Amino acid sequence: MLPSCKEVARLLSDAMDGRPIGLHAKLHLSVCDVCRRLLEHLTILRRACKSDAGCPGLSPLAKARLKKALE
Amino acid sequence: MTDPKSWVDAYGDRLFRYAFSRVRDQASAEDLVQETFLAALESRAKFKAESSELTWMTGILRNKIFEHYRKQSKETPLGDDDGSREDDLFDGRHWTPAEAPREWPQAKAESAELGAALRRCLEGLTAPVARAFVLREMEGLDAPAAAEALGVPPAHLAVLLYRARLRLRRCLEKNHFAPGAA
Numbered sequence: 274m275l276p277s278c279k280e281v282a283r284l285l286s287d288a289m290d291g292r293p294i295g296l297h298a299k300l301h302l303s304v305c306d307v308c309r310r311l312l313e314h315l316t317i318l319r320r321a322c323k324s325d326a327g328c329p330g331l332s333p334l335a336k337a338r339l340k341k342a343l344e
Numbered sequence: 345m346t347d348p349k350s351w352v353d354a355y356g357d358r359l360f361r362y363a364f365s366r367v368r369d370q371a372s373a374e375d376l377v378q379e380t381f382l383a384a385l386e387s388r389a390k391f392k393a394e395s396s397e398l399t400w401m402t403g404i405l406r407n408k409i410f411e412h413y414r415k416q417s418k419e420t421p422l423g424d425d426d427g428s429r430e431d432d433l434f435d436g437r438h439w440t441p442a443e444a445p446r447e448w449p450q451a452k453a454e455s456a457e458l459g460a461a462l463r464r465c466l467e468g469l470t471a472p473v474a475r476a477f478v479l480r481e482m483e484g485l486d487a488p489a490a491a492e493a494l495g496v497p498p499a500h501l502a503v504l505l506y507r508a509r510l511r512l513r514r515c516l517e518k519n520h521f522a523p524g525a526a
């Protein structure tokens with residue numbers, strides 16, 4: 274029997290950490306759109322982690338405090 | 345080596361962003377940047393010109409963040425996160441219709457807003473799950489190194505990462521990718 278979606282979700286997460294996914298899970302992916310989408314989303318998630326865009330910088334108050342500490 | 349007085353303007357924002365996205369707490373991130381500058385000041389003699397100052401300071405900051413994590417790990421026992429929320433995603437063997445991953449529009453997957461949305465979603469994770477995710481995906485440690493940094497067995501790290509990924513995926517789908525979401 275092929276693994277369930279629930280099992281495949283876990284295997285896909287493990288695969289992101291380098292564990293081989295296995296033939297049965299691959300077969301599941303070949304017939305299950307939803308789990309294929311999960312794999313795509315995990316890949317997008319990983320890419321999104323590489324960018325600092327949208328993060329705020331130091332507040333003016335914190336900058337003033339840091340400058341003082343470095344004097 | 346540049347004048348330490350210029351460091352805050354030159355590197356402050358970059359180091360703060362790096363710290364903030366990893367510790368998720370403004371006060372701690374500011375403290376870490378300050379500790380980094382002070383450590384840099386003290387060990388200026390060891391700075392080698394072949395790396396940039398920013399790279400050198402980021403390395404110092406990174407170690408400070410790891411220390412911060414180790415302290416936190418002791419304060420928040422890992423047992424505070426149960427996996428019940430993942431069980432709701434599945435109805436026996438299959439995804440429930442409400443929780444099944446939907447198609448994500450490509451334009452939104454490539455938008456700069458995605459990173460900001462991800463950071464907001466990270467705030468919703470419990471501390472152990474978030475720490476595991478940050479070490480593995482943001483710091484880029486491999487799984488054995490992340491498990492060691494957190495002081496958990498590799499099998500438990502895999503569970504924490506699974507929870508983090510599924511919860512973040514769900515949060516992004518609701519708050520970033522859904523039609524009408526920012």
Ligand SMILES: [Zn+2]
Nearest residue numbers: 278305307308
């Ligand atoms: Zn499936």
